[in-house]
Amino acid sequence: MTSRLPRLGKGKLESCSMSDFSLEALLDSRRGEDLDLWARAINPQFVRVLRTIGFDRTWARAEGAYLYDTDGTRYLDLLGGFGMYGVGRNNPRVRAALAEALELETPGMLAMGATLLPGLLAEALIGLAGGRIERCLFTSSGSESVESAIKLGRTATGRTRVLSADHAFHGLTLGALSAxxxxxxxxxxxxxxxxxxxxxxxxxxxxxxxxxxxxxxLFL
Ligand SMILES: Cc1ncc(COP(=O)(O)O)c(C=O)c1O
Incomplete structure (x- = not known):
């Protein structure tokens, strides 16, 4: 039995078998639609802003601190994904580790189970924290980290008041937004x-x- 994977073609839903699937072919078939598709399917206002401030480039690739548009112009990225790309985009060491993890067929996330990789990462982070932190809680975003801090602060102290600074930004989930x-x-x-x-x-x-x-x- 071949499994069928839905594929979004130009305005119509096509399907192809899993064995036919190629990310490169998919991207090639939709090349240049980046901004219009984003406006249609994700956020029209954001695309309006990009067009207004002249950030409406079509991005072709990235390497380290540089982004390249489809005209081949190179841009120094001074934001670095708010820290997400602190080691550079497509860093060769990170790429090699990700490729190796896929090759090793690691078990990934388990609901009821413990594996070695997260423990090794937690151990390394605790080691960097200078002896004051004993455990690591992994989250998937800054907002989720702030939510966790609010819950931890409240439960550890038995108090409820949360302080933050005016004009502070702590994320957009409801708890983080309240701060x-x-x-x-x-x-x-x-x-x-x-x-x-x-x-x-x-x-x-x-x-x-x-x-x-x-x-x-707690004070955020
Ligand atoms: C200080 C601070 N806290 C929290 C957040 C929220 O992070 P995220 O967008 O990953 O939820 C941000 C995001 O810019 C931030 O700058």
């Missing part, structure tokens, strides 16, 4: 979670005054 100090991010989503307050950024006295009350679960 967000920018009204442009929060106004449309009220009511936010109770127990969150902001102190002025850089105002150590205001922070100390709040902490002296001894009812603060």
């Amino acid at each position: 967000n100090g920018g009204r442009e991010f929060t106004d449309r989503f009220r009511p936010l979670l109770p127990g969150f307050e902001q102190v002025p950024f850089g105002d150590l006295e205001a922070l100390e005054e709040q902490l002296r009350r001894e009812d603060v679960a």
